[in-house]
Amino acid sequence: MTGAPPLGTGVLAAMYGAVRAMQLYPAENEVVKRSLREVGEQAERILEHEGGLSVWVAGNYMFVNDLQVRLDLHDYAALAAFREVFRGHGVGRMEADPKTGSEDWHAFLSAIATDPAPGQPPLEALQADLASRGVTHISVGPPSPMFQGSEGEQSLDAARRTYARSVKVARDMMEGLVLGKAIGARRAERAVLAVVDQVLQDPATMLGMLTLRDFDDHSYVHSVNVAILSVALGDYLGFNREQLFELGFAALFHDIGKVLIPQAVLNKMGWLNDEEWRLVSQHPDFGLLMLFNVEGFEDLPYRAMLAVYEHHMKPDLSGYPRVIRRRRQGLFARIIALTEAYDAAISNYSKQFLPCSPDEAIRQLREAESGAYDKVLIRAFVNMMGIFPVATLVILDTGEMGVVVAPNPNPKALNRPLVRIIASPDGERVGEGPIRDLTERDPETGGYRRSIARSTDPGRYGINVADHVA
Ligand SMILES: [Fe+2]
Ligand SMILES: [Fe+2]
Structure with missing residues (x-):
């Protein structure tokens, strides 16, 4: 509850930070470099102590070296978003061996920071991408059948x-x-x-x-x-x-x-x-x-x-x-x-x-x-x-509709929570859509990609918001 975050949370948060930085800035940017150094340091501490680093995604839970990572309300936002990145690539587990160095981390994280290309199963595409980037110390695999079942x-x-x-x-x-x-x-x-x-x-x-x-x-x-x-x-x-x-x-x-x-x-x-x-x-x-x-x-x-x-x-x-x-x-x-x-x-x-x-x-x-x-x-x-608490149904300025799933990890962004998209701008229900961080900016214009236009009443749309928060 107090003190330094546990190792597992630290390394996952650092990895997500690097993925976000790479999505926003070119590779030579100082923010990207700093975030990669942070990943290297966090991972090094675990690799040194435990001789390996494995990350598992199972339902809504994440495990680092078999230990379940406790998500508190503020880490939750970053870690839930990171979990979505893994899922998007069809990844259920990631293993890094003790020889993993900073170049491997860089190549691996930039591979998963890129949206999966259409046409190929995402996991196979990612594995091929990692091989072409010369990554040998980090491997990825599908979710364990033990944890299969509907998400969350x-x-x-x-x-x-x-x-x-x-x-x-x-x-x-x-x-x-x-x-x-x-x-x-x-x-x-x-x-x-x-x-x-x-x-x-x-x-x-x-x-x-x-x-x-x-x-x-x-x-x-x-x-x-x-x-x-x-x-x-x-x-x-x-x-x-x-x-x-x-x-x-x-x-x-x-x-x-x-x-x-x-x-x-x-x-x-x-x-x-x-x-x-x-x-x-x-x-x-x-x-x-x-x-x-x-x-x-x-x-x-x-x-x-x-x-x-x-x-x-x-x-x-x-x-x-x-x-x-x-x-x-x-x-x-x-x-x-x-x-x-x-x-x-x-x-x-x-x-x-x-x-x-x-x-x-x-x-x-x-x-x-x-x-x-x-x-x-x-x-x-x-x-x-947050200003828009968990389970608030919101209409975004893009026309999308979503449910707030967590406050933003950045305490200064109280009105920019994490939102799960449940309907597209044309009103079509997308069910369990992706989770979007409303602090995400458009790299071209520098403006926010999405903002909350207003909250609305779930009863009007026959939506049970509790179904969408996990
Ligand atoms: Fe009361
Ligand atoms: Fe009372």
Whole structure:
């Protein structure tokens, strides 16, 4: 989470950097030379230690010398794009032997930086190209049959399973508490850990799940969404796994007290009267009390319980429960307050408001009055999500339509995410089209190749964006 990136991530990021540089500049350009030196240094460290370097692409995952490379939300963009470069050439694995030198890297990377020529199977064409360039220490091969299956299926399936399971645990736990049944803390813990690990493993896919509309049980879906967003933000802020677990726990059960409030009040259209409002505003107190009823509650994280109590307090303490003595709303509660506001904005839980697009929800948070949310956390959240968050459906100035799959690895390019193209300018659906980096420039004019013209509503086009993020 902190410190130097692991070797595997470093070498892949360097290779992608060199491919990009070669696509943009002539070979003698300083940027190209620098990026090639970086590849040489990164590869050398691995070759020296491990006597070889192999890269595998399997579904959505990448492995370097058999170790799975962890993609965090920011590397994700570069590495997902690099994975596409491999796939485009039909490459499932690449092996470099210990004698691989800088000339081999140069020749290999410029070969894969070139689009595959039409007419020949791409892998054979690449192998022939490498031979003609005199590359002998680097070889490429097809994907392993072990991993065959539709692209991205594994990770999307795993994310969906974790999501569905968490919704079920949240529902069982809350319904059980209403019926006065003691529900074991262990099961809840396992569900929270599954969310934490899935977010750490593949944050972009998990964030894409926020747009799943397969469940009609609003309160449980909201709980799981807030857990995903909170854990992703906690990871972005550098929390360790233990802290992420506590935060995820608090997020999953932040509204547990609502089960004591009549549905008629929770779903009421229009303004609440004083009595109804008094009830609703007690859900943090109810929630805290209910957590004491959980079997094995002594083991529940204390900070998580506190966050349930504090999540509507607001940093300026103008929220509820009202406080008598001056105190500080805890960090977990501040995170949950922010992520739940975002989730409520993009969802149609309340029939009184139409859901807004993810980019509109981000805009609202940035413009929120001071005192409502923690300013620093808003900044971190926007940096993490980008101006156009994962799963936003966008129309590009080329006329293409696409789904945001990751923020740009360059934190300065907040409004230029990575977009998977799903329809061509003439409106024809291309399904799982290529992933495009919106910072890509046209080498002739120097202008951006693609920019976002506007976001749009997936419902209008019958598109399920969650299908396209992995
Ligand atoms: Fe909530
Ligand atoms: Fe709440």
